[in-house]
Amino acid sequence: MKASNSTESPTGTPLTIRVVPPPEVEWFDTQLATHHYLGAGRPVGDYLRQIVERDGRAVALLVWGPSCYALKDRDLWISWSASQRVERLKLIVQNRRFLVLAAKGQSPNLASQAMGAALHALPKQWREHFGYRPLLAESFTDPEAYAGTAYKASSWEPVGFSEGYSRHRADFYIPNERPKKLWLRELCPKARAHLRAPQVPEESRAGLLAPPSGVLPLTQPQMKSLVDVFRRAPDPRDTNTQYRTGPVLTLIAMALLAGRRDIAEIARFATTLTPPQRRQLGLPRKAGTRAFHKVPGYGVFYQMLTRMDPEPFAALLTDWLQQRAGTLPQALAMDGKMIRDHIGLLTLALHEDGAPQALGVYDQKEGTERCEQTAALALIQSLPALDGKIVTADPLHCQRKSAHAIVEKGGDYTERGHKLRFWHRDT
Numbered sequence: 001m002k003a004s005n006s007t008e009s010p011t012g013t014p015l016t017i018r019v020v021p022p023p024e025v026e027w028f029d030t031q032l033a034t035h036h037y038l039g040a041g042r043p044v045g046d047y048l049r050q051i052v053e054r055d056g057r058a059v060a061l062l063v064w065g066p067s068c069y070a071l072k073d074r075d076l077w078i079s080w081s082a083s084q085r086v087e088r089l090k091l092i093v094q095n096r097r098f099l100v101l102a103a104k105g106q107s108p109n110l111a112s113q114a115m116g117a118a119l120h121a122l123p124k125q126w127r128e129h130f131g132y133r134p135l136l137a138e139s140f141t142d143p144e145a146y147a148g149t150a151y152k153a154s155s156w157e158p159v160g161f162s163e164g165y166s167r168h169r170a171d172f173y174i175p176n177e178r179p180k181k182l183w184l185r186e187l188c189p190k191a192r193a194h195l196r197a198p199q200v201p202e203e204s205r206a207g208l209l210a211p212p213s214g215v216l217p218l219t220q221p222q223m224k225s226l227v228d229v230f231r232r233a234p235d236p237r238d239t240n241t242q243y244r245t246g247p248v249l250t251l252i253a254m255a256l257l258a259g260r261r262d263i264a265e266i267a268r269f270a271t272t273l274t275p276p277q278r279r280q281l282g283l284p285r286k287a288g289t290r291a292f293h294k295v296p297g298y299g300v301f302y303q304m305l306t307r308m309d310p311e312p313f314a315a316l317l318t319d320w321l322q323q324r325a326g327t328l329p330q331a332l333a334m335d336g337k338m339i340r341d342h343i344g345l346l347t348l349a350l351h352e353d354g355a356p357q358a359l360g361v362y363d364q365k366e367g368t369e370r371c372e373q374t375a376a377l378a379l380i381q382s383l384p385a386l387d388g389k390i391v392t393a394d395p396l397h398c399q400r401k402s403a404h405a406i407v408e409k410g411g412d413y414t415e416r417g418h419k420l421r422f423w424h425r426d427t
Contacts, residue, residue, distance in 0.1 A: 013054055015113060017121040019129065020049035031061060036099045046090065046130045050121070052114040059107070060114035061099045064122065067092035067138050073160025073182055074138060079392065080196040081335065088195055090207040093126065095139035098150070112153030119154060123187050132207030135191040135200070140180035148181060156183040218254060220280060222324065226250050227281060229320050236307035243296045247281045248304050251296065253317050256345065256359070261337040263301050270295040310343050310361040318358045318382070335393070336362065336372045346375045348383075348391070358383060377402050386411030 020028045028049050032040040045066035052060035067089060068074075074092075075085060100111050119137065127133045139156065141148040148158070161179040186192060194200050200208065218226065230253070231246035255269040273281070278293035286292045336346040344362040360379035363370045376393070380386075380402060386409040393402075 015059070015117040016053045017118050017125075018051055018053070019125050020051055024051075025049065028061060031101070032063070032097055032099060035101075036097055038097065041096055046093075046126075048093075048122075048126060048129060050118050050125070052118055059101055059110060060118070061097065061101065062095060062115075062118045063097035064093045064126070064137075065096045066090070067094045071138070071160075071182060074184060077159045077184060078136075078192055078195050084196060087208050088200060090132070090209060091134050091195065091200065091204050092136045092138055093122070093134045095137060098139075109153075111150035115150050116154040119185060119187070127203065130207070132205070133201070133203040134187055134207070135194055135204055137185040137187055139183045139185075141183065142180055148183065151183045151185075154185070156185045158182070159184050218257065223250065223254070223280065226253060226320060229316055233312065233316060236309070237303055242284060243300055244282070247283055248296055248300060249313065250281060252301065252304065252313075256317075256347070261345070263298060263305060266301050267296070267298040270301075305343055310345075314345075314359045314361050321358060322383075336375070344372060344375070346372060346379055348379060373399055373402070377405055380405040380409065383409055 029040040048064045050062040051058050123133050160182050227246045227250045230249035235245040251270050255266040260266050260269050283293040286294050346360040348358045360375040362372045362375035391406050391411055
């Protein structure tokens with residue numbers, strides 16, 4: 001059994017928090033099945049049961065498990081990209097059950113004390129059992145039945161509501177017409193910033209997930225039309241190249257659409273394609289085989305990205321995205337990334353899943369004619385309209401010219417950060 005954690009309550013009586021050992025799981029689940037309105041639930045993924053004790057007697061039970069795959073209000077609150085969400089989802093844990101083992105009014109403040117003590121012990125206990133430290137906790141309450149007093153008192157933050165759907169089968173949801181109130185609680189200082197930073201803390205990295213393999217961000221017809229677009233692009237490399245321009249540029253574009261922002265990541269993305277996907281792209285077959293199609297390596301992508309003119313590439317991809325605005329997700333978040341100091345890509349992408357609508361290029365963060373701020377203004381001005389859309393961006397892009405350009409296109413602008421600056425037509 002792992003060592004327990006003790007927290008002194010305001011009454012001076014310590015609360016001890018320990019993880020439920022296997023011999024006590026049946027008793028624990030029976031208590032939830034008998035006394036919790038949702039029952040015991042079923043374990044899935046990384047799953048932790050906590051007992052809160054006072055003077056050796058159980059006074060509260062908590063269950064923690066995997067977080068929701070996508071929550072609009074949570075993901076907007078974090079302001080992370082789609083690829084970051086997929087990679088870092090395990091760093092958010094969900095409070096799935098909370099049961100106080102005392103009659104109502106019998107122990108005032110016990111619920112908030114037990115929740116606070118459990119949260120204090122959770123990161124260390126989670127790391128001991130699963131090998132990584134979580135950064136954020138999420139939970140839900142039914143606003144028609146509970147006020148969430150214990151969550152408020154233990155420093156949870158209400159950030160919105162669920163969409164009001166219940167899981168019906170493994171991949172199907174039905175409306176329940178009862179949206180739940182969403183609560184979030186940072187488990188360490190600056191957890192929100194860590195979740196969207198280029199790197200997460202060392203003690204949390206074992207919880208990162210690798211991107212799925214064999215998954216394209218486009219349908220087969222969309223991929224074919226994109227190959228046709230890039231086949232007309234000039235090839236900056238030598239004429240006797242093994243990999244043609246169209247497939248290489250299409251792979252780069254699809255990798256960017258999937259959230260890859262580094263040459264090595266683009267090369268790894270190419271290796272995840274299945275044999276049928278490679279064949280559909282028109283990649284060359286390996287000598288001596290009938291069905292194995294090779295993919296470009298790091299050197300091919302390096303040569304293409306360092307020798308090509310990025311502006312025509314961005315223009316072609318932006319035009320293609322604009323023509324399919326009705327079938328592709330809308331873009332709302334503006335973010336810039338440098339690829340190994342060779343090319344900066346500025347993306348206007350949907351908050352919910354990171355799918356881009358338009359791209360711009362730059363070569364420095366600031367201080368030049370092709371800096372990120374200048375590229376942002378040019379990208380906004382090139383768009384036909386932003387009617388009814390809110391564009392969010394980092395403080396770097398909090399410039400009057402950019403904000404006014406967004407407003408002139410019919411949109412609104414907010415700066416991501418702890419304090420929001422909001423620009424609209426009356427600004």
